Amino acid sequence: MARVEITKAAIKAEAARLKAFFEAEGALPVEMDILLPAEVLLDLYGEDIRARAYMTQDPERGEMMLRPDFTVPVVQEHMSNGAEPARYTYAGEVFRKQEDMPTRANEYFQVGYEVFDGSDPAAADAEVFANFANVLSDSGLRAATGDIGILKAAVAGLKTTERRRAALLRHIWRPRRFRALMTRFSEAGTTLRLQNLERVRANLAQPEAPFIGLRTQTEIDTRIKALEEDAAEPPISAGEIELLDDILSLKETLPHVLSQLRDITVDLPAISDAVSLLSRRTDALAKRGVDVDSLDFEASYGRTSMEYYDGFVFGFYAEGRPDLPPVATGGRYDALTAVLGQGRSIPAVGGVIRPNVLLSLKGGA
């Protein structure tokens, strides 16, 4: 296949076409700054974003970042000036270092559609997905969906300590550590938990080292107490661990997943609200003409793509082109608005399309 060079003008025109589609669906077009204050983004995303974003320094404003995505500025704009319900669309460049995949563009367009409407979350989720499916319908893409909310509800419903639930919830977006924590809190981890405590006791028996740094004695004492309490705590039952495993491994078409989740609900009633939301979303998707019977659903989908996606998640992929990034991705990010709003949370769902990827498929077809 000859490599078709796609001009920036063509990408801009495609971005404008996609944005016009979302405007016709009732979204308000918004413009965002390209240079953003780095502090908020760094605090939100940590080192992951520092590795990916271009940083620069302003003598007045301090550390600045070339816009790595639109989500944060759009949420901030909405929180300070917007009225609910609101639908926004935007198109513009984002900038990302591609250390691990140097052949991918480090400057590319994104076209987005974001919905801030808490009246009916299932309907809002379906609206966003259906709009993306419609505008992408002639590109023959494979859609993937998931729902982080199911896993969150399952963890929140575990019959164990608040501290363990919090530790697991904190690592939902880091599957490897999540798995390690599951093991540590299970029967298999009992020895490990005791060993951890013994290790600390052995350290305590050593001659005292001088205290340096900001972390205080109180913080150390609090952690030791937590380790002591945790070692004395019974493990999370084998049954509950198995149910978590069942949920994590769910990967089928949507109707099959729903029926399996209803079975799991019998043993894990805590997920029933999340499952009924999934069920209402499925109905809402069907009502919007989405072929839900053949729609793929994967319970673990989206766990590594963006921290703060905490409900419905989706992506559109070019079949047989693993070299390309997804054409579109999105999801619900109520948790992000809660962090940005410092307690004030706004139900939010949306996604972005990469017009350059879309065009490269059309050129290659």
Added chain:
Amino acid sequence: MVVKLGVPSKGRLMEKTFEWFSERGVMLSRAGSEREYSGAVEGIEGVELVLLSASEIPRELAAGRIHMGVTGSDLVRDKLASWDSKVIEMAPMGFGHADLIIAVPKAWVDVDTLDDLDAAAAAFRARHGFRLRIATKYHHLIREFLKQNGVADYQLVDSQGATEGTVKNLTAEAIADITSTGETLRANHLKILSGDPVHCSQATLFKSRMAHWTDDTRATLVTLKDMLGLGD
């Protein structure tokens, strides 16, 4: 066309490198005065010695301005994105050993593992309102390592020297640095986290994938590899 060989321009690393090559019949030496950064090669034709700062050798290899170079394996991994697409490790040289490690105050009796560090970081961020700071100059390696191990709620702060002092000076809570004996760490009341080091570094002979190779330089490389006892 000659094969350009980049070698650290001073100190023990230079002397050890000269020794390593001379044991294999390739005599490297500094030409002229102590202060002049040019060198001579005897025992093989067509090889030019380029004396460089060890920390610049990865960049020069990646740019293809030198064909081969000697530097620490830690520097290549940290400074070059997708390092193995740009250079090839020809031979570990058996000196310049140092481990890249993460260390915390010895007074942290509750922290020995990455697991502990992660838990401490979560509580620290909740209490102090900012992410636990790890001082280092090895940003890329440390970030990748912590990501792989699922450690969250930390941030890296840049420290190009005297990194062991940052905790006492309250500019970091933990450090990540190269150590060979651990002496400086102990003197600064720090302890190394248990488990494998982030990276075990040693002086290594690299070949550039980016340099321009001609029939002449390829032939020289074959002779040189033969003398150095490096098969294909």
